[in-house]
Amino acid sequence: MKHFLEGSIAVAEAVKLCRPGVISAYPITPQTHIVEKLADFVANGELNTEFLNVESEHSAASVVLGSLAAGVRSYTASSSQGLLLMSEVLYNIAGLRLPLVITCANRAISAPLSIWNDQQDSEALRDAGLIQLYVESIQEAVDYHLYAFRLAEDPRVLLPVMVCMDGFVLTHAYEAVDIPQQENVDAFLPEFKLQEKLDTKEPISMGVVADARFYMETRYAIQETMREAQIIMKEMKHEFEKVFEREIYVFFEPYCLEDAEKVIISRGSVAGTVKDVVDEMRKEGKKVGALKLISYRPFPAEKLYEALKGVPEVAVLDRAISLGGFGPMYTEFKALFQGKEKSPKVSGFIGGLGQRDITKDNIREIYEKLEGNEVSCHFLNLNQEYLMQARRYT
8 A cells, every 4th residue: 555654664664574572773864764763663552572772872782682682573774874883782682693683773983073974884894794774665665674574584684684775865765665565565564473582491502602613603504594595585576566566676676787888886776766767877878877786685696797797898886985995885886897709897975974965967977987997995986175175174
């Protein structure tokens, strides 16, 4: 059934349908509306869950670590500095193989203080052992939260899943959204049963000290699970489509790739702008295409190579920067094609930091620059006047 909803409210509706037993989150812009609405559901008797108010994001993550370890489906959400404050605990949740679902309402990192959107916060946790899925629209945010609970809790996976949605651009925007019926969600998402959990009747230890004889194997196990999860993700795609009667992409969405000579790779809401420009340039007879990356972890390297190996020119548009290096996605794609046959020329572009607009003209500029020499870290829309001040006072 279609509802005209704010993105945050739509996510709260999706989480409610998944029946978490514990929710704990500390409010931080632009994530706040999600947990506020979930608190309303609990207060109104629409959701039977323990909603815990805590004093920090670190505590919120610690609460859901404990509830998951005790075998209770759990959820949290955060943004920006709050997500970084959670990071110590999120590494633990992944290492303990606990299937948390967490929403990241993507927001820039201080300093200087910015409450606006880019993807540097979730990017900082790419190595933590969380599966990361990036969404373009509010409808995708709803769908991938349902998908995330099923994926995280699969006994073959048991890893936290982070659904990343652009702050304000999606969290505070409105869209007509299909919110599924409870019976459909129940058919897709089975009751949560964790085999290895804390139980006073059958006590076990979790997260014990691992010396050099054992630690590396835990990392190898997570790495292998990430690889194997790609098969499971494809299985769940078909199950999702059967239950909810709509298609979803799991790893990436190709757009006009068949004969494309120039392709822009992006993720999140900016992918919609890129596709609009592709449509316009196609009408002008230009062979351009796009690829929207959804699954950043696991990174579907083989599938991406097959999709892009015949494309001469590729641009990677990052809304994050690894300071002193390059755009993080650019680095991944550059490595993907290194030394392989039929490899495209790969250029890296940085844009949209602190929610600076990425316009259609900017997208056209990227396509035009692909005709020249390869670039590795080209910033879009730099304000030269402010740049001089930033060098002095940042």
